[in-house]
Amino acid sequence: MPDETTQTPAGPAPRTVLVCPRLDQRGINTFASLTPTPRGAPLGNDSKGRPVYQRLERWSLQAAMAREFATDACFVGYDVSRDGVPVAEPPPRLTHNVRPALQAAGYSITCDKIGNDFDLKDILAPKVVAELQHKFDPSCKKVSWAWLSSSLELEVIQRTDALTAELARRGLPHAAFYRTPNGFRLLHLLSEPVPAGEKFERMLENLRGLHVSLGMPSDKACVDWTRLMRLPKVTRPIEASLLGGAA
Numbered sequence: 106m107p108d109e110t111t112q113t114p115a116g117p118a119p120r121t122v123l124v125c126p127r128l129d130q131r132g133i134n135t136f137a138s139l140t141p142t143p144r145g146a147p148l149g150n151d152s153k154g155r156p157v158y159q160r161l162e163r164w165s166l167q168a169a170m171a172r173e174f175a176t177d178a179c180f181v182g183y184d185v186s187r188d189g190v191p192v193a194e195p196p197p198r199l200t201h202n203v204r205p206a207l208q209a210a211g212y213s214i215t216c217d218k219i220g221n222d223f224d225l226k227d228i229l230a231p232k233v234v235a236e237l238q239h240k241f242d243p244s245c246k247k248v249s250w251a252w253l254s255s256s257l258e259l260e261v262i263q264r265t266d267a268l269t270a271e272l273a274r275r276g277l278p279h280a281a282f283y284r285t286p287n288g289f290r291l292l293h294l295l296s297e298p299v300p301a302g303e304k305f306e307r308m309l310e311n312l313r314g315l316h317v318s319l320g321m322p323s324d325k326a327c328v329d330w331t332r333l334m335r336l337p338k339v340t341r342p343i344e345a346s347l348l349g350g351a352a
Contacts, residue, residue, distance in 0.1 A: 122169050123161040128177040132198035133157045136206035148197045161195045177341050179333035182218040183301050215298035216305045220334040222324040224288040247287040268321045283337040301330045
């Protein structure tokens with residue numbers, strides 16, 4: 106299985122990523138301004154009409170992957186720019202509905218990262234999944250790494266190695282790999298940004314089709330350009346409550 110470390114992307118400057126400090130941070134559904142006047146005014150409203158003030162945070166990719174967060178911090182694959190330059194202050198979390206308004210205001214939303222989730226329940230044989238769920242937790246719809254025997258874990262590792270080798274051969278080496286509680290995530294960097302929306306989502310669908318053809322289907326939800334993906338070293342809500350931290 107690939108090393109569970111972040112690889113520094115090649116190029117003249119470090120790749121950056123927009124980080125959402127909390128999974129439940131609200132996104133804008135209607136757009137006001139990315140440079141509001143007076144300063145501190147809402148950036149837009151969410152789907153319920155409530156004002157949104159909080160921005161995402163722009164990190165170096167390497168720092169975001171290495172940082173231990175006290176929250177369930179996530180990253181997104183998009184960024185907002187004007188005239189090819191990322192906006193000075195990071196944007197808020199975006200939704201599908203706000204894209205036309207941002208574009209009309211002269212902003213571009215592009216994606217230069219692809220994150221794919223692979224769930225053990227999808228890559229193991231259905232019979233094996235059913236046996237594991239029956240043995241460990243009949244009410245659970247997922248499969249945990251802790252449930253796997255050493256031989257079954259080795260099988261997953263070997264299949265993952267084969268997947269990443271084939272993707273690299275096809276020009277998609279991974280920039281980051283890490284386990285999740287119920288599978289693993291691969292992060293790829295694109296050589297050129299792609300406009301957010303239908304074209305990018307078709308690219309994601311085609312990539313998922315390749316995963317399926319290689320016998321390692323990725324999560325169907327990963328074809329959404331607005332998707333939030335948890336970073337490697339986060340504190341999930343149940344862990345935070347046990348530690349006395351923020352939920």
